[in-house]
Amino acid sequence: DGGITQSPKYLFRKEGQNVTLSCEQNLNHDAMYWYRQDPGQGLRLIYYSQIVNDFQKGDIAEGYSVSREKKESFPLTVTSAQKNPTAFYLCASSWTSGSYNEQFFGPGTRLTVL
Amino acid sequence: QKEVEQNSGPLSVPEGAIASLNCTYSDRGSQSFFWYRQYSGKSPELIMFIYSNGDKEDGRFTAQLNKASQYVSLLIRDSQPSDSATYLCAVNRGREAGTASKLTFGTGTRLQVTL
Numbered sequence: 420d421g422g423i424t425q426s427p428k429y430l431f432r433k434e435g436q437n438v439t440l441s442c443e444q445n446l447n448h449d450a451m452y453w454y455r456q457d458p459g460q461g462l463r464l465i466y467y468s469q470i471v472n473d474f475q476k477g478d479i480a481e482g483y484s485v486s487r488e489k490k491e492s493f494p495l496t497v498t499s500a501q502k503n504p505t506a507f508y509l510c511a512s513s514w515t516s517g518s519y520n521e522q523f524f525g526p527g528t529r530l531t532v533l
Numbered sequence: 534q535k536e537v538e539q540n541s542g543p544l545s546v547p548e549g550a551i552a553s554l555n556c557t558y559s560d561r562g563s564q565s566f567f568w569y570r571q572y573s574g575k576s577p578e579l580i581m582f583i584y585s586n587g588d589k590e591d592g593r594f595t596a597q598l599n600k601a602s603q604y605v606s607l608l609i610r611d612s613q614p615s616d617s618a619t620y621l622c623a624v625n626r627g628r629e630a631g632t633a634s635k636l637t638f639g640t641g642t643r644l645q646v647t648l
Contacts (some may be wrong), residue, residue: 450633461537461621461638462577469633509576513634519565519584519625520634524576 422446423525425510430530432497432504440495440528442510449515451493452522453477453485455506462509468493469515497530505532536560537624539639547647552609554642556622559603565634566598566605567623571641577621581607612646619643 423444432438442451450469454462454477464477468487482501487493493512497504507529511522538557546552558566565584569577583589583596583605595608605624609616619641627635 452633459541459640461640462623462636463638464635467633467635515631515633519582520627521567521579521582522634522636523579524569527576 423510423512423523425508425525425528427528428526430528432530432532434532435499437496437498438530440497440508440510440530442493442495442525444491444493444510444512444525446512446523447490448512448523449490450513450520451487452511452513453483453493453495454509454511455479456509457506465495504530506530535639536626536637537622537639539620539622539642541640542643543645544642545645545647546612548612548614550612552612552616552644552646554607554609554620554622554644556605556607556639557603558605558622558624558637560624560626560637561600561603563624563626565625566596567625567636568594568596568605568607569621569623569638571619571621573618580620609644612644614646614648617644617646 426441452467453465466485468474484496510525513520513522567582568580571577581596597606621641622639623636
């Protein structure tokens with residue numbers, strides 16, 4: 420069954436703690452992306468990666484870090500430097516070789532800072 | 534001016550009617566445009582994409598693009614209660630072939646299909 424998985428589905432964190440969100444895909448897509456969504460808002464790009472061992476900052480990268488050691492995995496760490504981390508985090512993946520490279524999303528992780 | 538603008542709604546249509554969802558964008562060089570459907574508490578699901586001026590039809594859905602007016606729309610024919618969701622418009626600001634797509638999303642339009 421091809422798809423994108425994210426874990427955990429819900430995550431609670433105390434202020435000052437770092438947490439890592441998992442994203443795995445078995446679609447053989449080259450590119451992977453992380454977005455956050457706040458209530459009533461659109462998706463905002465945090466980081467993206469076009470190839471293994473390479474990634475670029477998106478529009479709101481401050482307070483986040485990523486790695487891309489394997490093609491199928493793109494974990495996101497939310498650090499204590501992120502001032503307002505409570506949000507719905509979405510991972511996506513796409514081809515890079517096509518003309519339009521449409522993105523497909525995982526089920527998301529809902530992070531709440533207590 | 535926001536890069537991608539959508540009316541937040543809610544847009545209320547009766548069952549069986551046509552729902553028309555609109556989106557405008559500011560970057561005239563944008564090449565491709567996407568519509569996603571998002572049910573409450575769930576992740577976005579790709580419905581359609583369009584890249585040429587004119588209409589593109591897929592079942593009950595029709596995407597329309599007018600690059601001169603920087604306007605994209607999604608029509609849903611024979612609207613069903615299961616179509617009730619938030620519809621997100623996304624614009625690809627990426628320019629280079631062989632690279633990741635760089636999507637900018639609107640805030641979405643909430644559609645309610647009433648019985």
